[in-house]
Amino acid sequence: xxxxxxxxxxxxxxxxxxxxxxxxxxxxxxxxxxxxxxxxxxxxxxxxxxxxxxxxxxxxxxxxxxxxxxxxxxxxxxxxxxxxxxxxxxxxxxxxxxxxxxxxxxxxxxxxxxxxxxxxxxxxxxxxxxxxxxxxxxxxxxxxxxxxxxxxxxxxxxxxxxxxxxxxxxxxxxxxxxxxxxxxxxx
Amino acid sequence: xxxxxxxxxxxxxxxxxxxxxxxxxxxxxxxxxxxxxxxxxxxxxxxxxxxxxxxxxxxxxxxxxxxxxxxxxxxxxxxxxxxxxxxxxxxxxxxxxxxxxxxxxxxxxxxxxxxxxxxxxxxxxxxxxxxxxxxxxxxxxxxxxxxxxxxxxxxxxxxxxxxxxxxxxxxxxxxxxxxxxxxxxxxxxxxxxxxxxxxxxxxxxxxxxxxxxxxxxxxxxxxxxxxxxxxxxxxxxxxxxxxxxxxxxxxxxxxxxxxxxxxxxxxxxxxxxxxxxxxxxxxxxxxxxxxxxxxxxxxxxxxxxxxxxxxxxxxxxxxxxxxxxxxxxxxxxxxxxxxxxxxxxxxxxxxxxxxxxxxxxxxxxxxxxxxxxxxxxxxxxxxxxxxxxxxxxxxxxxxxxxxxxxxxxxxxxxxxxxxxxxxxxxxxxxxxxxxxxxxxxxxxxxxxxxxxxxxxxxxxxxxxxxxxxxxxxxxxxxxxxxxxxxxxxxx
Numbered sequence: 112x113x114x115x116x117x118x119x120x121x122x123x124x125x126x127x128x129x130x131x132x133x134x135x136x137x138x139x140x141x142x143x144x145x146x147x148x149x150x151x152x153x154x155x156x157x158x159x160x161x162x163x164x165x166x167x168x169x170x171x172x173x174x175x176x177x178x179x180x181x182x183x184x185x186x187x188x189x190x191x192x193x194x195x196x197x198x199x200x201x202x203x204x205x206x207x208x209x210x211x212x213x214x215x216x217x218x219x220x221x222x223x224x225x226x227x228x229x230x231x232x233x234x235x236x237x238x239x240x241x242x243x244x245x246x247x248x249x250x251x252x253x254x255x256x257x258x259x260x261x262x263x264x265x266x267x268x269x270x271x272x273x274x275x276x277x278x279x280x281x282x283x284x285x286x287x288x289x290x291x292x293x294x295x296x297x298x
Numbered sequence: 299x300x301x302x303x304x305x306x307x308x309x310x311x312x313x314x315x316x317x318x319x320x321x322x323x324x325x326x327x328x329x330x331x332x333x334x335x336x337x338x339x340x341x342x343x344x345x346x347x348x349x350x351x352x353x354x355x356x357x358x359x360x361x362x363x364x365x366x367x368x369x370x371x372x373x374x375x376x377x378x379x380x381x382x383x384x385x386x387x388x389x390x391x392x393x394x395x396x397x398x399x400x401x402x403x404x405x406x407x408x409x410x411x412x413x414x415x416x417x418x419x420x421x422x423x424x425x426x427x428x429x430x431x432x433x434x435x436x437x438x439x440x441x442x443x444x445x446x447x448x449x450x451x452x453x454x455x456x457x458x459x460x461x462x463x464x465x466x467x468x469x470x471x472x473x474x475x476x477x478x479x480x481x482x483x484x485x486x487x488x489x490x491x492x493x494x495x496x497x498x499x500x501x502x503x504x505x506x507x508x509x510x511x512x513x514x515x516x517x518x519x520x521x522x523x524x525x526x527x528x529x530x531x532x533x534x535x536x537x538x539x540x541x542x543x544x545x546x547x548x549x550x551x552x553x554x555x556x557x558x559x560x561x562x563x564x565x566x567x568x569x570x571x572x573x574x575x576x577x578x579x580x581x582x583x584x585x586x587x588x589x590x591x592x593x594x595x596x597x598x599x600x601x602x603x604x605x606x607x608x609x610x611x612x613x614x615x616x617x618x619x620x621x622x623x624x625x626x627x628x629x630x631x632x633x634x635x636x637x638x639x640x641x642x643x644x645x646x647x648x649x650x651x652x653x654x655x656x657x658x659x660x661x662x663x664x665x666x667x668x669x670x671x672x673x674x675x676x677x678x679x680x681x682x683x684x685x686x687x688x689x690x691x692x693x694x695x696x697x698x699x700x701x702x703x704x705x706x707x708x709x710x711x712x713x714x715x716x717x718x719x720x721x722x723x724x725x726x727x728x729x730x731x732x733x734x735x736x737x738x739x740x741x742x743x744x745x746x747x748x749x750x751x752x753x754x755x756x757x758x759x760x761x762x763x764x765x766x767x768x769x770x771x772x773x774x775x776x777x778x779x780x781x782x783x784x785x786x787x788x789x
Contacts, residue, residue: 213516220512273302273359277425277437280309281444284418287316288448291411292463 116156123149136182140175147171161259301348301365301428304341304373305421311337312417319410328391331384331413335760338384338420342377345370361492362434363425367785371642372427372563375649379556380420382653385764386548387412389657392664394546397453412452416552419445426560432481432491435564439477439528442560443470446553450545462544469527469537477524483517497571508577515578521568522584528561529618530554532591542611547663550607551656554614559645562621566628566638573628585626590722592619597729601736607669609736610655613695616729617648623722624710630717639786640709643775646782647694647702650771654691657765658684665755671740676749684755685744687765694772696737697730702775709779 122145129142147170154163245261267275315330315337322329350365351357387394391409398408422441429435447470451463487506488496499505507514527534542550572581596616603609621641628637659669661684666673678685694701707730714723757765775782 217510217513217516220510270358270361271433273362274431274433274437277422277434277441280418280421281437281441283313284415284441284445284448287411287415288444291408291448292451292454 116153119149119152119156122146123153137179140178140182143178144171144175147175159259161263299344299348301350301369302359302363304344304348305424307341307344308338308377308417308421308424311341312414312421315410315414315417319414322410324407327409327413328388330410331388332760334413334417335381335384338377338381338417342374342381345374345377362431363428364430365428368563368566368638368642369428371782371785372559373424375559375645376420376423376427376556379423379552379559379649379653380416382657382764382768383416383548383552383556384413385761386551386653386657386660387416389664389758389761390546390548390660394453397456397459408452412449412546415445415449416548419449419552419556423556423560427563429564430493430567432485432493435568436478436481439560439564440474442557443474443528446470446549446557449549449552450541452549453546456544458544459546460544462541465537466541466545473524473527473534476520476527480517480520480522480524483513483520487513487517493567493571497575500571500575500577511578514572515580518569518572518578518581519584522565522581522588525561525565525568526588529558529565529621530615531588531618531622532595532615535592535595535615535618538615539608539611542614543605543608543669547607547656547660547669550611551653554610554656555649555652558614558618558621559649562625562641562645566625566641569625570628573625576629582626582629585622586719586722589619589622589626590725592616592622593722593729594619594725597732597736601732603736604671605669606659606671606674606740609671609740610652610659613733613737614652616733617644619729620644620707620710620726623714623719623726626722627713627717627719631713632716635709635713635716636783636786637713639783640713642786643702643709643779643782644706647706647772647775650768650775651691651694651701651703654687654765654768654772655695657761657768658688658691661755661757661761666753671743674740674743675747677744677755679749680753681755681757683757683762683765687769688744689741690769690772692737692741694776696733700773700776702772702779704776705779709783 126142126146126149130139130146133139133142147166151163151166151171154160154166311334315334318333319327319330348365348370351360394409394412395407419442422438422445425434425438426442429438447463447467450466451460453459484496485491487510488499490496490499496507499507502508523534527537530538542554545553569581569585572578573585576582593616596612596614596619600609600612600616603612621644624637624640624644631637631640662673662677663669666680674688677688690701694703697703697707711723711726714726
């Protein structure tokens with residue numbers, strides 16, 4: 112399993128770099144798709160099958176295809192010939208390096224095996240409260256497999272119902288916004 | 299009536315106005331804003347009759363939604379801000395008309411949206427005031443930010459507005475990234491999303507947060523980066539001058555008051571337990587350093603501005619510095635004074651004076667067509683009323699006694715003195731001194747200089763009433779700040 116983790120992480124990082132380094136927007140977008148696939152694989156390794164699949168369907172499938180459409184509709188050729196701003200490039204690299212060093216120092220302060228992330232306990236208590244889920248789901252729980260679609264759905268629509276309603280208003284606002292900013296004639 | 303009906307009412311009002319916009323005549327779009335103002339006044343009245351959860355009520359919403367003095371105060375704050383912003387938008391119609399569509403389009407194109415979108419922002423601000431869970435904080439914050447992206451770029455035929463929109467979008471998305479990253483670290487360390495439960499773990503010696511203070515500090519500094527962007531603190535203030543200048547003036551006012559206040563409510567709610575527990579003493583140092591730099595840069599940069607809007611942008615940066623100073627004193631201030639009350643008093647005064655200044659700016663821009671300080675020459679001859687309210691706003695921003703701005707700054711200095719942060723106090727005194735110069739520069743232009751021509755300025759009755767009310771708030775808070783302070787005294 113460890114080998115798979117390193118393979119997929121390497122894929123993610125390499126293609127993530129590709130997104131930033133590539134001067135051709137289409138290449139960047141395609142690199143991002145591959146990077147998302149690597150991320151989806153990592154989610155699946157963590158037994159989060161639903162999020163993994165959604166990552167592929169929504170991000171790699173829908174969002175990136177939309178991105179590609181827009182990139183191809185716009186003429187971005189001029190961008191490729193712009194000279195590189197080396198100062199900005201150096202500044203960005205320095206910031207990124209500082210950030211990575213910070214992160215590394217934080218991560219190295221964790222002693223392996225001493226204390227699991229509290230997150231894991233959280234997940235287990237979630238699974239114990241499976242009452243009221245459909246029978247098929249409960250059977251899978253008995254086999255100690257997480258029926259994560261059911262759990263995610265139930266959690267979002269019961270406990271997290273309030274934030275869900277706020278997100279609905281947010282989507283309404285962004286829809287209005289897109290129409291206002293892009294409509295050619297407002298009458 | 300449970301408190302969450304308030305936001306529901308605001309959202310429903312927004313949707314009703316949206317439908318109204320579809321059916322109302324093009325020339326009468328102002329009706330949308332007027333109904334919006336009346337509706338919001340109704341919601342504001344309802345604010346005094348709401349209640350929190352009844353005993354034994356364990357509905358999931360109460361773990362996301364706080365009903366305490368802070369929440370109610372900032373809900374009222376958001377409502378007043380939105381009401382004034384709508385009044386301003388009415389006075390800004392001419393500019394809107396000019397940049398929204400070509401001449402052949404009928405008058406009023408796109409105005410309806412400009413009048414009802416702030417209502418959704420208002421709902422977001424009210425939700426932020428109550429948010430006490432990482433998830434609800436984030437979604438409410440995004441609702442506010444995304445509606446601002448649209449509003450900032452609203453004058454789509456104006457290059458400045460579009461530029462402001464793009465800058466705000468890119469930097470806003472970046473800061474959101476930092477904010478979410480910090481929140482996920484907080485969640486990873488505690489396994490909880492509810493702020494009170496996270497804070498409860500701080501008391502436990504064996505909790506992951508106490509075992510790994512380095513990771514906790516990392517999480518908190520990421521959160522601080524995200525919030526510093528929202529409240530426009532150095533070094534995350536770079537977007538402010540351009541965005542404030544480019545955005546339509548009512549939106550600029552909304553940004554500088556609503557967005558900033560919401561940032562501070564959320565900042566206080568998230569950071570206060572960590573400041574109190576002092577597991578990571580570096581956090582306070584960090585906040586104070588940011589505060590000192592913000593006060594200094596905001597005030598010094600404002601001195602050189604000739605554009606009134608840009609000057610107010612830098613002034614808004616400097617006020618964020620004073621508020622951060624108060625936040626940094628949350629642990630060390632004396633027990634008689636509640637830092638939350640100090641911040642609320644400061645923000646209450648800031649609301650009145652900033653909105654007044656921007657409202658006058660809307661009228662001047664609409665009728666004289668300029669935002670330079672030179673445009674304000676002889677404003678006292680053009681309209682004694684406008685000159686007088688702007689005078690009150692300016693001296694209050696500068697912090698002259700008998701205005702709300704004075705007591706705001708006075709209490710910030712008081713808590714800073716109690717905490718013995720002498721270096722920052724020195725910087726703040728310097729900042730206040732610089733403030734006198736550039737705020738009074740506007741006053742001089744209005745009263746001492748001659749007007750270039752004899753055009754008069756007309757002020758509608760609704761705007762006049764709104765401005766008179768805000769002036770009243772400034773003067774009353776300037777002699778009697780107790781109501782706001784006592785609101786927080788018991789908590």
